[in-house]
Amino acid sequence: MKPLSEALRRRRVTKRPLVLAAVILAMFMGAIEATIVSTAMPAIVADLGGFSLYSWVFSAYLLMNAATVLIYGKLADIFGRKPIMVIGVSIFLIGSLLCGLAGSMEQLIVYRFIQGVGAGAVMPVATTIVGDIYTKEERAKVQGYLSSVWGISAVTGPALGGLFVEFISWRFVFWINLPLGLLTIIVLILFLHEEVEKKKPEIDYAGTIVFLLSISSFMFLLVEGGLSFPWLSIQSGLLFGAAAIAFAVFVWIEKRTASPMMPFDLWRVRPILIANIVSFTTGIMLIGISSFLPTYVQGVMGESATVAGFTLTAMSIGWPIASTVSGNLLLTIGYRNTTVLGGAALIIGGLLFALMEPESGPWWAAVSSFFLGVGMGLTSTAFIVSIQNTVEWKQRGAATAANMFMRNLGNTVGAALLGGVLNSRLNAFLQNQSDDEQTLSIDSVNELLGGNSEAYSDSAFRVLKEGLDYSLHSVYVVVLIFALFSFFFLLLLKKGE
Structure with a gap:
């Protein structure tokens, strides 16, 4: 019996190279979602209509992603990484399939909710798996590889998105997830083995529900405020009050529950606190660029979907380079100096975007994206390595998820905030035009992005382009402001941390 049991034990040893490949594939699938959908959005709007709902396509996905990421992190600590990862990827694939079948913008938004529920598991659990199977000495290098996945995906995401839109259908930007997700599930089931201590699951349902109420109210206020109702109105006051009260109740619950959704005690460690705050601010920046840059390049600069996609690709060139370098910099110049360099790159990128004009051309947009990618690569890798080296196994899933949560929350708030600004x-711009152009509305941009030259006169299209340039410039100014906030918080880190 001993030889048999020994053989079984050997067979159940985790095969690290294959598991790492599956984790990279899962992260690639999650990362590509940001750029490939953004590139296709002008075509989706032209087909389904509803430009006024543009930001909801991102907000719906990001809301459920942010709301579930902490739950998945906690469940991964209770039941193990593998079953939670498989469940999350499966839900994500169901949502992806439905998104490709959407017949209206409203349907697409609903299906994006489903997709977001599954996506909440992908990034935090994948990153946690790597933290489990590699030693502290190996993590800096491996996490650099993982962070570079964002960059690599951004190379293929815009390219695939542009090609699908121009030669096949925008629906394939969602369906491409199906083979990737299925392969990930198969490899994890076969080759990831873990010893999980059996314990009674304690899930913070109350905290989850209250948090969802808070962020949903706040998001709706940001998207619709100043559009569906005035900022200074009863509706705005009620939404803000509901969001504030629900968040206060959430904090109260988290401090008293035995198994909190958000482990606030981890935030007492200065590097973790600052990492989470900056992950939030950079999350806002990231969604602001990845969501709206293709619209600017296509709608304002008049370039094709493929060219618009490749302006985002430049971010991917900076991201993997910086991620790889970040792993080495952590060992040479330290955590604080590495992240401050990343913060400086974020400011350069944000400033270039704020100064961008229609005549600047796609190369200006690409260079701006590059610097933003450098900043993201330097900071994100440093944050994950620092957090995972600070906590032990039983907290690693929750701690990693908390950082991912803050970035996802930044994405969610950013999609709503910047969508509302847009x-x-x-x-406001269209309402201030001459009487001849009073028939134009936000949804008139549908025709501009769809290239329907017969819908309006040349002067009307000129007004729409000017309006889109004016409003997106405001978005980029907000992105720059958050870059400055990020840099300020990074300066608060002490040397040696």
Whole structure:
């Protein structure tokens, strides 16, 4: 019996190279979602209509992603990484399939909710798996590889998105996830083996529900405020009050529950606190660029979907280079100096975007994206390595998920906030035009992005382009402001941390 049991034990040893490949594939699938969908959005709007709902396509996905990421992190600590990862990827694939079948913008938004529920597991659990199977000495290098996945995916994401839009259908930007996800599930089931201590699951349902109410109210206020109702109105006051009260109740619950969704005690460690705050601010920046840059390049600069996609690709060139370098810099110049360099790159990228004009051309947009990618690569790798080296196994899933949560929360708030800025500024611009152009509305941009030259006169299209330029410029100014916030918080780190 001993030889048999020994053989079985050997067979159940985790095969690290294959598991790492599956984790990279899962992260690639999650990362590509940001750029490939953004590139296809002008075509989706042209087909389904509803430009006023543009930001909801991102907000719906990001809301459920942010709401579930902490739950998945906690469940991964209770039941193990593999079953939670498999469940999350499966839900993500169901949502992806449905998104490709959407017949209206409203349907697409609903299906994006489903997709977001599954996506909440992908990044935090994948990153946690790597933290489990590699030693502290190996993590800096391996996490650099993982961070570079964002860059590599951004190379292929815009390219595939542009090619699908121009030669096949925008629906394939969602369906491409199906083979990737299925392969990930198969490899994890076969080759990831873990010893999980059996314990009674304690899930913070109350905290989850209250948090979802808070962020949903706040997000709806950001997207629709100044458009569907005035900022200074009863509706705005009620939404803000609901969001504030629900968040206060959330904090109260988290401090008293035995198994909190958000382990606030981890935030007492200065590097973790600052990493989480900056992950939030950079999350806002990231969604602001990845969501709206293709619209600017296509709608304002008049370039094709493929060219618009490749302006985002430049971010991917900076991201993997910086991620790889970040792993080495952590060992030579330290955590603080590495992240401060990343913060400086974020400011350069944000400033270039704020100064961008229609005549600047796609190369200007690409260079701006490059610097933003450098900043993201330097900071994100440093944050994950620092957090995972600070906590032990039983907290690693929750700690990693908390950092991912803050970035996802930044994405969610950013999609809503910047979408609200775009809609309100564009609406104000169109209302101030001459009487001949009073028939134009936000949804008139549908025709501009769809290239329907017969829908309006040349002067009307000129007004729409000017309005889109004006409103998106405001978005980029907000991105720059958050880059400055990020840099300020990084300066608060002490040497040696």
